[in-house]
Amino acid sequence: MNHPDIVIVGAGTAGMPCAIEAVGAGARVLVVDQADRPGGTLHVSLGQLSGAGSRLQADRGIADTPAAHLDDIIRINRGTGRADLLARTTAGQGATIDWLMDHGFAMDPACPAILHLHEAYRTARTYWGVEGGLSVLRVLEPLFTAAMAQPTAEVRYATRLAGLVQSEDGRVRGVRLTNAQGESQVAARAVVLATGGYGGSPDMFARLTGGRRLVTAAMPTSDGSGIVAALGAGAALSCPDMFLPTYAAVAPPPGQHRVDWRQMPSLTPQVRPPWELHLTPLGARFVREDDDSVDRRENALNDLPHLSFWCVMDDAVWDAAPPLLPGWTEAELADAWSGHPSFVRAASLADLAQATGMMAETLSASVAAYNTGIAQGTADPMGRTHRPQALTGPGWRAIRMHGMVLKTPSGIVVDDQMRALRPDGAPIPGLYAVGECIGGSTLSGKGFVSGMSVTPALTLGRWLGRALAQEVQA
Numbered sequence: 209m210n211h212p213d214i215v216i217v218g219a220g221t222a223g224m225p226c227a228i229e230a231v232g233a234g235a236r237v238l239v240v241d242q243a244d245r246p247g248g249t250l251h252v253s254l255g256q257l258s259g260a261g262s263r264l265q266a267d268r269g270i271a272d273t274p275a276a277h278l279d280d281i282i283r284i285n286r287g288t289g290r291a292d293l294l295a296r297t298t299a300g301q302g303a304t305i306d307w308l309m310d311h312g313f314a315m316d317p318a319c320p321a322i323l324h325l326h327e328a329y330r331t332a333r334t335y336w337g338v339e340g341g342l343s344v345l346r347v348l349e350p351l352f353t354a355a356m357a358q359p360t361a362e363v364r365y366a367t368r369l370a371g372l373v374q375s376e377d378g379r380v381r382g383v384r385l386t387n388a389q390g391e392s393q394v395a396a397r398a399v400v401l402a403t404g405g406y407g408g409s410p411d412m413f414a415r416l417t418g419g420r421r422l423v424t425a426a427m428p429t430s431d432g433s434g435i436v437a438a439l440g441a442g443a444a445l446s447c448p449d450m451f452l453p454t455y456a457a458v459a460p461p462p463g464q465h466r467v468d469w470r471q472m473p474s475l476t477p478q479v480r481p482p483w484e485l486h487l488t489p490l491g492a493r494f495v496r497e498d499d500d501s502v503d504r505r506e507n508a509l510n511d512l513p514h515l516s517f518w519c520v521m522d523d524a525v526w527d528a529a530p531p532l533l534p535g536w537t538e539a540e541l542a543d544a545w546s547g548h549p550s551f552v553r554a555a556s557l558a559d560l561a562q563a564t565g566m567m568a569e570t571l572s573a574s575v576a577a578y579n580t581g582i583a584q585g586t587a588d589p590m591g592r593t594h595r596p597q598a599l600t601g602p603g604w605r606a607i608r609m610h611g612m613v614l615k616t617p618s619g620i621v622v623d624d625q626m627r628a629l630r631p632d633g634a635p636i637p638g639l640y641a642v643g644e645c646i647g648g649s650t651l652s653g654k655g656f657v658s659g660m661s662v663t664p665a666l667t668l669g670r671w672l673g674r675a676l677a678q679e680v681q682a
């Protein structure tokens with residue numbers, strides 16, 4: 209297509225619904241994606257959604273409103289998200305859930321529910337498909353394919369945004385693209401960046417997060433290139449200081465960054481109360497391991513300079529406790545204990561200190577204080593109440609954990625019309641952004657609010673597609 213009205217960069221969680229609605233409303237749309245298939249992060253996302261006022265809530269007799277959802281978000285992130293955008297998206301998220309259901313979404317029968325992976329809502333308004341993010345993709349992909357089959361639409365895969373074309377007055381007039389055929393330029397009245405975050409880019413993550421190491425479950429295609437292109441066109445950067453790690457992943461070997469969600473340790477106390485101690489790299493307690501607030505645990509982890517801690521236990525706990533690593537096969541665990549640098553076994557606490565780099569005195573004081581509390585029935589130094597058995601050895605184990613990235617905080621500053629803004633607050637004409645590329649913290653603030661990445665990407669993506677179609681045809 210030579211003369212689209214709208215170019216949408218990214219056929220992922222936000223880009224697909226944006227394109228479906230824009231084509232449906234009569235716009236001429238070109239979608240490009242550097243991947244060779246649609247879906248973006250939906251291929252790995254848990255796809256947990258949130259929304260108030262859905263038909264499913266009504267069926268279950270759950271009273272809920274967008275205003276109550278918004279209040280709960282503000283409570284969870286202490287008002288650190290963007291109120292105007294939160295109001296817009298929460299107002300539409302119940303309808304997004306209904307829209308997915310209307311198109312055959314395979315909802316898990318337990319929904320809606322209150323979940324504890326992230327700080328819990330007060331009301332049951334989290335939903336998920338039986339296949340996680342893939343269930344969302346199974347709804348979107350046929351609608352997207354049908355939209356792209358229209359004569360007014362085209363999708364180009366394996367095609368990467370190389371830059372934005374601007375006129376002298378700063379208006380964005382199109383995109384520069386690269387693919388196997390070479391470079392090309394496409395003019396358009398509006399360009400939508402729906403390129404996701406930068407959780408696949410160790411360099412960009414380190415630059416924007418004070419040099420910290422990236423441990424990530426994000427897609428490699430979340431490389432931040434859309435954000436970089438927008439900054440190059442004069443856009444402002446949102447939420448640079450709002451990173452909060454997810455608690456937590458087994459630290460991959462040095463030089464590696466990716467973790468597989470299947471291999472996540474079971475660290476949610478409401479799901480598996482802890483049997484181990486969580487200790488800093490020097491061997492000190494830093495968190496109440498059974499704190500029912502994941503937000504408090506994540507903030508405690510964020511205060512550690514290297515985002516890493518040791519999960520320490522003795523052999524007896526490893527054998528008696530419910531599995532700490534339920535997704536690992538026996539063979540994977542055997543391999544890990546015999547060679548993975550994050551898995552350490554030792555005969556004594558002193559040997560464990562030496563092998564992990566913890567200070568021997570600090571490690572043994574942490575273990576002793578925990579054991580004394582259990583033996584004497586006195587309070588745990590960190591206030592922990594789940595203390596199933598003392599850690600006495602012989603035989604000790606430690607697994608190095610690391611704060612992980614599911615979504616990245618910074619991105620392109622937008623107004624409530626999703627127009628990209630310059631640092632002085634003026635819109636960049638012709639440039640729009642939606643999804644994680646506006647910064648995960650723009651909505652979640654300094655926190656991880658359940659369902660507040662996927663559902664806004666769908667809701668605001670659909671809204672933007674309709675709004676732009678009207679605008680370009682006016």
Ligand SMILES: Cc1cc2nc3c(=O)[nH]c(=O)nc-3n(C[C@H](O)[C@H](O)[C@H](O)COP(=O)(O)OP(=O)(O)OC[C@H]3O[C@@H](n4cnc5c(N)ncnc54)[C@H](O)[C@@H]3O)c2cc1C
Binds near residue numbers: 217250427431645
């Ligand atoms: C393991 C995991 C679990 C998660 N669980 C949840 C959850 O339960 N609930 C929740 O709300 N959020 C969750 N998230 C976050 C959420 O899934 C993402 O924030 C969201 O899916 C991002 O949608 P998006 O449209 O912004 O980006 P994506 O879906 O990643 O789409 C971006 C697309 O842009 C393309 N692209 C990027 N750069 C370019 C370029 N230069 N040129 C061309 N194409 C480009 C990419 O190839 C990709 O297809 C999770 C994330 C992960 C990693």
